[in-house]
Each structure stands twice: as C-alpha cells, then as structure tokens.
Amino acid sequence: MRGVWSVIAALVVAIAVIIVANLRRLESLTTTLDSGANASLLPIFNTASLVGFGSVIASLAAFEAISLWVTSVGGDNPLISLAIAVNLLAGMTGSASGGMSIALATLGDTYLAMGQAAGIAPELLHRVTAVATGGLDALPHNGAVITLLSICGLTHRQAYLDIAVVAVVVPILSLVLLIALGTLVGSF
Template identity: 45%
Template sequence: IDTEHLPNPILSAIPLIAVITFLNIFDLHIITALLIGIVLAAALNIRRLPKIVQTINSGASGSVLAIINTSAAVGFGAVVRAVPGFTTLTDMVLGIKGNPLISEAVAVNVLAGATGSASGGMGIALEALGAKYVELSASSGIPLEAFHRVASLSSGGLDTLPHNGAVLTLLAVTMMTHKDSYKDIFVVATLIPVASVIAAIILASLGIY
C-alpha cells in the first residue's frame, strides 16, 4: 500500500463533516446532504482522479451488489411480515410476562431476526407496544429512557442472522461464504450485542441507565 501519497486526513474529513452539518444543522434531505459530500470528496481529490468518469462508473457498479442484497433482504422481511404465521409470532412475543424490559428486549430481538432488519424489528415491536410501554414506565417506575436504550440495543442482536442484507453484502464483497465467516460474524454482531442487552437490563433494574 502506498502510504506516502495518501490524502490529507483533515481534507478527507471535510466531506463527512459537511454531510453531518447539512443534515443536522441546515436540515437538508439526507440525499441532498450525501450528494454535497460526494461532490466535495471529488472536488478535494480531483488531482487524484485523472479518469473521473471511469472512477464514478466503477463506484456506481460496485454499489449495485450492495443495493440488490439489501433490497432482497428488505423484500424478504416484507414477505415474512405478510405471512399468517407472523401474527402468531408477534402475539407470542408480545405476550411475555414479567419485567417489561425483558419482554421488550425479546420482542425487538425476535422481530428483528424474523425480518432481518434492526429498524424493522424495533419499528414493529414499538408500533404494537409503544403505548403499553409508556404505561408500564409510569406504573413500574422504570424511566422511558431505559426502555429506549434497551430497545435500541436489542435491535442490533438477532437482526444479523444469515439472511441479513448487510451480512450478505459483506460476504459478497469479501468473496467469503457463510461457512467461512458467519461464526465470527455471529460472535461480533449477535452474541456480544445480546450480552450487552442483558447487561443493560440488569443495570436499568438497578437504576443505572
């Protein structure tokens, strides 16, 4: 790797800072903010891109695989939500008794695993139980902040099962297979996040959140 002709680290950070700034301070649409970041990245490195059209084409071609894999996973999640058995699964998960933080964690994890999507699992669980958890927060004395943290952490557990779009894209880009790499992915992206949820529930039960 040629380390002598790398871009200036400060200049390299400008496009990212610009995206965050335009997105959060100027409240631009995320697509617009990303386009500004892309233009800045190209402008700041114009001398490093002698064949800019070919570079853009290569980048666009490389993004197709990620788009297709993610779209397929999202479509899979939509199909899962549409089948009759999904309602049974949802009712079973949402009917868990005991500490509401535990039921929330299980609900989000299982639904995220079923849909292959962290945001999908959390969205479905909170859409169905959001009002109930607000009531449980008031009656149990557990702050809503604790529910929020547990839900956020839980969404990053079982979502990375083998059918997850990010997992499929990662394996495709690295030219690996599930057999080669999923064991390591499972430990890093599933086992450790689930353990962190357990720790968060214990701490929240002790008033630390």
C-alpha cells in the same frame, strides 16, 4: 423533513468535496462515479428486500400470535419482553432497521404503556430497543452479512462464526447487561 434534506445535502456536499480534493488522482470521474454507483446497488437491494420481507412477515396472521406471546414473556419486567420481541423481529427479517420499525409500528404503544405502568422511563425503553436490534439481526440471512462475505470473497462456512461472535453474541450480552442495569438503577 428538514432533517432528511439536511442529511441529503450533507452527503452531496461531502461527495463534492471528495471529488474536488481528489480530482487529480482520478483517471476518469465518470468511470469512478459509475463504479461507485454499481457497487452500491447490491447492499441497497439486499437491505430493501429484507425490509420488504419484514413487512410481509408483519402482515401474516402468525405474527399476531407471536406478538401476543412475546408481550407476555418477561414477567413484571417489560424490558425483557421488549428485548425478546425486537430481537425476534430483527432475526426474522434479517434486518436491524426492519426489526425496529416493525416492533415500533406494531408493538410500540403496547410497550410504552407497559413501561409506564412499570415506572420505566421511555428513554430506557428506547435504549433497549436500539440495542436489541443488534443481536439476532446478524443471522446468516442478513443482507449486510451476505454483502460483507460477498465483498470479501468468503463463504458463511469460512467466516460466519467470527461474525456471529462479534455481531450476535457480544450485542446480546450487552443487552443483558443493559436490562440488568436499567432494572436496578432506572434510566441512565
């Protein structure tokens, strides 16, 4: 809990410092704070709704079948299976944090046991999990993608190809490289 309260305290202190440093430039502090609070609601609700959606997905009977299938993919290398599982979950939920939290809550012990049996360091499993969340999470239904396009005044048709290259293709290529290096040299 200290870590959570430390982050909250740091954010409050940072906001206070910014206000004090820019007090002369602000026409109305109340209007500025109100605008900031209003602008934060869309991303908060987009993210919260997608994480909630992910929890519903995890409770479905089909999720159990997907989990069983995913843990069998990858042959003797649990890193491949883990990467596919986390990517699929992040893609289904449209959220990196949602995909990671569901993967760790529902499959974490399974992959830890698989990794230990294969002689893979838990640190490498964690790195693969963290990098895998950054692939399919940025599909068109992702809250951050929707928020970004909304803020920029663009449609999916106008901008999603660029987003897909940067936020889907490059992270997946990075994941493939991580798995290849991790398999060859172990944890690093």
